[in-house]
Amino acid sequence: MKLHSDFLLSIRCFFLPALVAGLFIHAGCSSDDVAGTDGHGVVDLRIEPQEATFSAEEQEQFQALLLDADGNAVDPEGLDVTWEWWSSDTEVFTVEPGGLATGQSAGEAYCIIEVTVLEGTQNFNGRDTAIVFIF
Numbered sequence: 001m002k003l004h005s006d007f008l009l010s011i012r013c014f015f016l017p018a019l020v021a022g023l024f025i026h027a028g029c030s031s032d033d034v035a036g037t038d039g040h041g042v043v044d045l046r047i048e049p050q051e052a053t054f055s056a057e058e059q060e061q062f063q064a065l066l067l068d069a070d071g072n073a074v075d076p077e078g079l080d081v082t083w084e085w086w087s088s089d090t091e092v093f094t095v096e097p098g099g100l101a102t103g104q105s106a107g108e109a110y111c112i113i114e115v116t117v118l119e120g121t122q123n124f125n126g127r128d129t130a131i132v133f134i135f
Contacts, residue, residue, distance in 0.1 A: 041068040042079075042117045045126035052111070053133040054103050062099040062130060064113040080118040087111060092134050103134040 044067040052060045064083060066074040085095045089109035095101045101111055110129040117124040 042066045042074050042124040042126075043069050044071070045113065045115050045124075045128050047111065047113050047128040047130045049130060051131050051133075052101070053135065055135050056103040056105055058103050060101045060103075060132070062095070062101060062111050062113070064099065064115060064128070066115065066117065066124075076117075082116040082118075084114045085112070087132075088129075093132055101132060106134055108133045 046065045046067060048063050048065060049060075052062070054060050062085070066076055066079075066081075068074050083097070083099075085097055085099050087093050087095050087101070087109055088111075089107065091105055092107040092109040093101050093103050093111070095111055099111075099113070109132055111132050112127065112129050114127045115125070
């Protein structure tokens, strides 16, 4: 009987709260709330490459991909898109508005892209990072 009560206790203490939390999170969202589902379809953002290693004075080109719900790239042509690139530590590397990073000195930092897509009431805001190692 002890095993049965331990099992019920674990369900009551761990499984049910997680299930209830999941229901609340899901109940707060509908397909109409997801950014881009009815317009441009942008629901995610990915920076590529996700990791880069290069020396000081060398350059690496990063790119940001807008993604739809199926993970397919969305062409930004014709969309009202704002791209903002930056380095978490400009002493390690700098990054230009188009995603071109230039190594400055040895260390590690993050290349960060933040994107806003505006289309009527279907807006998308996203951010992604890549780790950069400069030697």
